[in-house]
Amino acid sequence: MATVLQSDLQTVMTRIGQDARAAAGSLALAPAAQKNEALLAGAAIFRRAVDSILEANAKDMAAATQRGLTGAMLDRLALDANRVDAMARGLEAIADQPDPVGSEIARWQRPNGLDIARIRVPLGVIGIIYESRPNVTADAGALCLKAGNAAILRCGSESFHSSHAILDVLQTGLSEAGLPNAAIQLVPTIDRAAVGMMLTMADSIDVIVPRGGRSLIERVQQESRVPVLAHLDGLCHVYVDKAADHSKAREITFNAKMRRTGICGAAETLIVDRSIAASVLPGLVDDLIEAGCELRGDEDVQALDSRVMAATDTDWTTEYLDAILSIKLVDSLDAAIDHINMYGSHHTDSIITDDDVAAERFLAEVDSAIVMHNASTQFADGGEFGMGAEIGISTGRLHARGPVGAEQLTSFKYLVRGRGQIRPA
Amino acid sequence: MATVLQSDLQTVMTRIGQDARAAAGSLALAPAAQKNEALLAGAAIFRRAVDSILEANAKDMAAATQRGLTGAMLDRLALDANRVDAMARGLEAIADQPDPVGSEIARWQRPNGLDIARIRVPLGVIGIIYESRPNVTADAGALCLKAGNAAILRCGSESFHSSHAILDVLQTGLSEAGLPNAAIQLVPTIDRAAVGMMLTMADSIDVIVPRGGRSLIERVQQESRVPVLAHLDGLCHVYVDKAADHSKAREITFNAKMRRTGICGAAETLIVDRSIAASVLPGLVDDLIEAGCELRGDEDVQALDSRVMAATDTDWTTEYLDAILSIKLVDSLDAAIDHINMYGSHHTDSIITDDDVAAERFLAEVDSAIVMHNASTQFADGGEFGMGAEIGISTGRLHARGPVGAEQLTSFKYLVRGRGQIRPA
Numbered sequence: 001m002a003t004v005l006q007s008d009l010q011t012v013m014t015r016i017g018q019d020a021r022a023a024a025g026s027l028a029l030a031p032a033a034q035k036n037e038a039l040l041a042g043a044a045i046f047r048r049a050v051d052s053i054l055e056a057n058a059k060d061m062a063a064a065t066q067r068g069l070t071g072a073m074l075d076r077l078a079l080d081a082n083r084v085d086a087m088a089r090g091l092e093a094i095a096d097q098p099d100p101v102g103s104e105i106a107r108w109q110r111p112n113g114l115d116i117a118r119i120r121v122p123l124g125v126i127g128i129i130y131e132s133r134p135n136v137t138a139d140a141g142a143l144c145l146k147a148g149n150a151a152i153l154r155c156g157s158e159s160f161h162s163s164h165a166i167l168d169v170l171q172t173g174l175s176e177a178g179l180p181n182a183a184i185q186l187v188p189t190i191d192r193a194a195v196g197m198m199l200t201m202a203d204s205i206d207v208i209v210p211r212g213g214r215s216l217i218e219r220v221q222q223e224s225r226v227p228v229l230a231h232l233d234g235l236c237h238v239y240v241d242k243a244a245d246h247s248k249a250r251e252i253t254f255n256a257k258m259r260r261t262g263i264c265g266a267a268e269t270l271i272v273d274r275s276i277a278a279s280v281l282p283g284l285v286d287d288l289i290e291a292g293c294e295l296r297g298d299e300d301v302q303a304l305d306s307r308v309m310a311a312t313d314t315d316w317t318t319e320y321l322d323a324i325l326s327i328k329l330v331d332s333l334d335a336a337i338d339h340i341n342m343y344g345s346h347h348t349d350s351i352i353t354d355d356d357v358a359a360e361r362f363l364a365e366v367d368s369a370i371v372m373h374n375a376s377t378q379f380a381d382g383g384e385f386g387m388g389a390e391i392g393i394s395t396g397r398l399h400a401r402g403p404v405g406a407e408q409l410t411s412f413k414y415l416v417r418g419r420g421q422i423r424p425a
Numbered sequence: 426m427a428t429v430l431q432s433d434l435q436t437v438m439t440r441i442g443q444d445a446r447a448a449a450g451s452l453a454l455a456p457a458a459q460k461n462e463a464l465l466a467g468a469a470i471f472r473r474a475v476d477s478i479l480e481a482n483a484k485d486m487a488a489a490t491q492r493g494l495t496g497a498m499l500d501r502l503a504l505d506a507n508r509v510d511a512m513a514r515g516l517e518a519i520a521d522q523p524d525p526v527g528s529e530i531a532r533w534q535r536p537n538g539l540d541i542a543r544i545r546v547p548l549g550v551i552g553i554i555y556e557s558r559p560n561v562t563a564d565a566g567a568l569c570l571k572a573g574n575a576a577i578l579r580c581g582s583e584s585f586h587s588s589h590a591i592l593d594v595l596q597t598g599l600s601e602a603g604l605p606n607a608a609i610q611l612v613p614t615i616d617r618a619a620v621g622m623m624l625t626m627a628d629s630i631d632v633i634v635p636r637g638g639r640s641l642i643e644r645v646q647q648e649s650r651v652p653v654l655a656h657l658d659g660l661c662h663v664y665v666d667k668a669a670d671h672s673k674a675r676e677i678t679f680n681a682k683m684r685r686t687g688i689c690g691a692a693e694t695l696i697v698d699r700s701i702a703a704s705v706l707p708g709l710v711d712d713l714i715e716a717g718c719e720l721r722g723d724e725d726v727q728a729l730d731s732r733v734m735a736a737t738d739t740d741w742t743t744e745y746l747d748a749i750l751s752i753k754l755v756d757s758l759d760a761a762i763d764h765i766n767m768y769g770s771h772h773t774d775s776i777i778t779d780d781d782v783a784a785e786r787f788l789a790e791v792d793s794a795i796v797m798h799n800a801s802t803q804f805a806d807g808g809e810f811g812m813g814a815e816i817g818i819s820t821g822r823l824h825a826r827g828p829v830g831a832e833q834l835t836s837f838k839y840l841v842r843g844r845g846q847i848r849p850a
Contacts, residue, residue, distance in 0.1 A: 397549060
């Protein structure tokens with residue numbers, strides 16, 4: 001493992017920042033074909049380098065096992081031939097997406113003849129701080145590259161060897177395409193002080209994207225002097241309106257909760273209109289309980305089904321990320337919208353109804369990044385949105401909201417074309 | 426002057442935040458006509474309330490004179506019938522702009538039939554911290570309202586009475602249109618601790634916009650836990666390329682520097698291709714010196730004209746905001762671009778040339794919010810861009826860059842319309 005003396009760490013980080021800034025200058029002007037060449041070269045190298053990547057991963061796995069990591073954490077860290085191939089396919093999918101850089105967002109003429117165009121440009125240098133999953137190294141590095149940004153990656157200590165092996169692949173791809181290695185860099189130490197330094201490198205990092213647990217995100221949001229694109233909670237709701245189709249309500253709720261319970265788009269609270277609770281809930285509850293889901297309801301829900309345990313106030317604000325669902329009855333669409341806006345995390349919420357007026361009110365009035373009608377909240381995903389890949393899902397309102405794909409990793413500039421115009425007094 | 430006990434200030438600020446959040450909920454759903462009604466009612470009331478506004482302003486002016494404020498600062502603070510009418514016209518111009526809220530930015534269908542629309546929504550609550558100009562109260566309040574945002578305004582202590590009189594007008598307009606007064610609030614104290622509290626009210630303020638001198642902006646950027654849209658420096662360049670039309674170069678440079686020297690779009694450095702310096706500089710220098718502009722050049726410029734004083738290294742990084750211009754010769758377009766990207770503030774830079782290839786390279790390679798060809802940098806202005814009004818010019822790269830008008834004060838959300846889709850495993 002690369003070790004860096006604490007006293008030298010600031011020097012190392014400063015150099016990484018300067019190299020990234022310089023690389024960002026080249027990347028901003030690199031044509032789409034050249035960036036895609038680097039991505040496709042990387043994909044090909046991934047397929048040739050499976051053995052060396054798995055060898056590096058074995059070191060991480062051995063160290064993690066020794067430190068007593070649990071099953072789920074080990075599973076996140078583990079790579080196999082399929083997962084390496086998935087990284088290769090990820091690079092190919094990103095290469096296949098349209099290049100956002102240089103595209104014209106708007107263009108208009110002023111009465112004085114000035115021609116004003118607003119075009120997409122890269123953000124610059126993006127710092128990504130993440131925890132154990134080694135594939136983030138490939139996904140995040142590739143997505144930043146696609147949008148013409150230099151990336152400074154800071155992986156979790158558990159995936160240190162795996163991430164370095166993946167970085168080697170990406171950098172070889174960059175070299176083959178004639179792009180600077182510093183386009184994608186990895187902080188060469190597991191010293192946590194490096195994270196604090198990244199958060200204050202406002203001159204050389206334009207935006208920080210933290211990916212990990214709540215404590216990481218909160219630390220970053222508290223300490224960062226660099227703007228942050230963060231995903232905090234995904235406390236998603238399914239609301240079954242009184243005009244809901246019962247079988248859609250049953251299927252969508254089951255999928256929204258149980259397809260995968262650990263992702264941010266998983267539903268955590270089910271809200272049901274009181275007038276149809278007695279008819280829609282039994283089948284729905286059967287499905288969930290059969291699948292091993294724990295249900296926690298308000299008194300009215302418990303009265304309908306004794307298998308439902310009592311919910312407390314904290315249940316309405318808890319992102320379980322597990323096979324647990326809180327259930328609440330309401331008297332109206334308004335009450336459902338109020339509950340979601342008050343207790344939700346403004347991430348993804350869905351209404352099940354055949355009443356289009358109710359659906360449009362829900363879509364307009366629920367203040368979340370993604371608001372759905374008759375669809376599972378588990379579609380909250382950059383790939384499912386057609387973005388090819390995402391670096392995360394932003395729960396902030398500034399710059400990016402919802403899935404953050406290549407387009408969301410760009411800024412813009414104005415080109416003003418004149419023929420000698422001066423501004424009158 | 427309203428006084429608030431220090432111990433009560435946190436309570437007051439918390440209440441302001443909660444009221445703003447509630448008002449933002451109403452504003453987000455208010456139709457364009459209702460917001461415009463409030464703006465037009467405000468404009469009409471401004472015209473009826475001139476006397477009371479000038480009376481309040483007289484109190485501020487008397488206090489400022491007593492504290493020994495200088496001419497330029499007094500001028501910023503002073504209101505007269507014309508300036509009050511300008512605020513009324515500002516509200517009318519903002520009412521006249523298209524409403525950004527609810528407009529569809531993009532819409533597409535997924536292969537599984539999901540219909541995804543991205544539509545503009547308000548940002549929420551915007552905190553504006555500004556210095557002496559009282560008209561910011563009207564401009565910023567109105568622009569936030571147009572974009573469906575609640576505004577928490579914190580005026581400079583000098584304009585406290587004027588700003589409150591202006592707030593009364595805006596709030597009467599809100600009431601006449603049936604909108605909550607809390608849509609536009611003014612912090613009711615000059616206690617500077619209120620600024621610090623605003624910067625940490627991340628639950629109730631979504632974005633902070635500081636408007637003022639460098640020390641204010643730097644304090645906000647250092648302390649804020651709320652995202653900031655800030656305008657730092659406007660170190661703008663005019664580059665006279667070797668293929669420049671001499672008379673355009675002369676007129677544009679003069680306008681870019683001298684039309685108004687105190688605005689952020691004023692040019693601070695002139696870069697001239699060495700091969701045409703001897704032919705283009707003399708007339709240009711004559712104009713500027715006749716108009717009272719001090720010129721500071723590198724050795725080569727001084728050799729051409731003895732009236733030019735010596736520039737030091739700090740001149741290339743100084744935003745004079747005054748009748749001073751630094752001048753430098755370069756050997757190539759590349760050298761000009763390098764100088765601008767290294768020393769500039771990424772605000773607004775212009776190339777003067779009849780060579781379209783050189784112009785397009787400059788537009789592509791200069792990394793500034795606004796890059797111009799054959800036009801004066803003083804066009805860097807929301808009104809001149811056709812945005813109707815601006816709350817400032819952002820020098821950041823995230824969310825907004827360049828003039829910040831109503832559209833830049835919005836976020837977006839995704840509406841996903843399905844017919845029962847669930848996500849496959």
